[in-house]
Amino acid sequence: MTIYTAYYTGTIKGEAVSISLYPPKGFQGRHLPLFAPTPELLKWWKSSAKDTTAQQEYKRQFREILNSRQQLIDLWVRKQRSASADITLCCFEKSGDFCHRHQVGEEVVQTYLPEYWGGEINAAQKPQLTIIPGGKAIYPPQVKSLIEKCHESGFPVQCVSLECGYYRVSLHGEDFGDWSELGILGVLSGLQQEFYRGGCRGLAAAMSD
Secondary structure, three states: OOEEEEEOOOOOOOEEEEOOOOOOOOOOOEEOHHHOOOHHHHHHHHHOOOOHHHHHHHHHHHHHHHHHOHHHHHHHHHHHHOOOOOEEEEEOOOOOOOOHHHHHHHHHHHHHOHHHEEEEOOOOOOOOOOOOHHHOOOOOHHHHHHHHHHHHOOOOOEEEEOOOOOEEEEEOOEEEEEEOHHHHHHHHHHHHOOOOOOOHHHHHHHHHO
């Protein structure tokens, strides 16, 4: 299964799933209001300046909406793990334009289902993977670069920055353990170079020898 995002009149892969508040007239796909903005937020956006400041405020408000729906999102995430068919989450704005579907892709799909993320179908550039869940941590450039290379190599590693300064690393739900910045560079380099064999525990054990 792969989860994509796209606009309604663009290319659709698999099942078309509307995540706008109101699907376009004649839309034949499934409607998923779980990821739609509220009428109040949509009204606010239409009356805003639609500039960078307004976009940031929209994202802040929509993030609060997603947080309020977390239990339902968790149920949706679990359901996708057992699904097999590709889906495309659709809205009105063209690729490259500001749209809440990009936030859904970043803060829901890439955070909880990174192995299923297919990106924006009609994007001019290769989709950029959000490697910082929730955008709450800032990685050193070398660490960030290695995480990106791991994803490009087919290893959707998750890396959570801890308050103590260490990083908690996992892959496909299997725990690598907590590592210092120097240690995580070794772990990520091993993954990127296809050192990974027999599960995360094997790699973590090898790195600690």
